Amino acid sequence: MSRLLVCFASLLSLVDWSLAYPIHAECKLTWTFPKTSCANVSTALIKQMKMWHTDKGCENGGEEKCLYTFKSFQGNVMKATHETPVHHYADDQTYTFTNESSGGCDVQGFSTSEVWYAYLDYSTNYCNMHNLLTGSGLDKMPGFQEKSSTSVCTQYDKPNCAKY
Incomplete structure (x- = not known):
């Protein structure tokens, strides 16, 4: 009986932990550029x-600031992909732009693994977008803000964007 209780308690702790993240490796965020x-x-x-389209910068799998592909920009929606350099997994990215009446811009970013069984991703989907943001210098724009959470962004609380 005590073994059953221990197993049940362990299962409950796993369920509680797994509810902290989306059920698939993905990330939704909002960037505000007032x-x-x-x-x-x-x-x-x-x-x-386009600067990070080739595998330059992927040497030895140390960083993933490479293998981005711009796909399209129609209306206010931009599509792109990012390929991981070691295992060549692909992540789809969508950016939706909204012009603000003040002249600023809100961006809804979404990155998701193409692999159906991906769950934990070491914050790769977050880093896909974060690295573009910082690489382009947009994070330094006056008044810039980012909003997300672990409920909509896998491992947002543990990013390692220097690696991923």
Whole structure:
């Protein structure tokens, strides 16, 4: 009987832990640029994707600031992919841009693993977007803010974007 209670308690702790993250490896976030237009934000992101399109910067799997592919930009929606350099997993990215009446821009970012069974991703989907943001220098724009949480962004609380 005591073994059964221990197993049940262990199962409950796993269920409670697993509810902290989305059920699939993905990340949703919002970037706010109160003083930067969506045209400038999207241009900077596309430029960074094109700079990091090749495998340069992927040497020895040490960083993943590489293998980005800009796919399309239609209306206010940009599509891209990022491929991990070691195992060549692909993550799909979508950025939705909303012009603010003040001249600023809100961006809804979403990155998700193409692998159906991915759950924990070492914050890779978050880092896919974060690395583009910091690589392009957009994180330094006046008033920039980022919003997300572990409930919509896998391992948002444990990012290692220097590696992933």
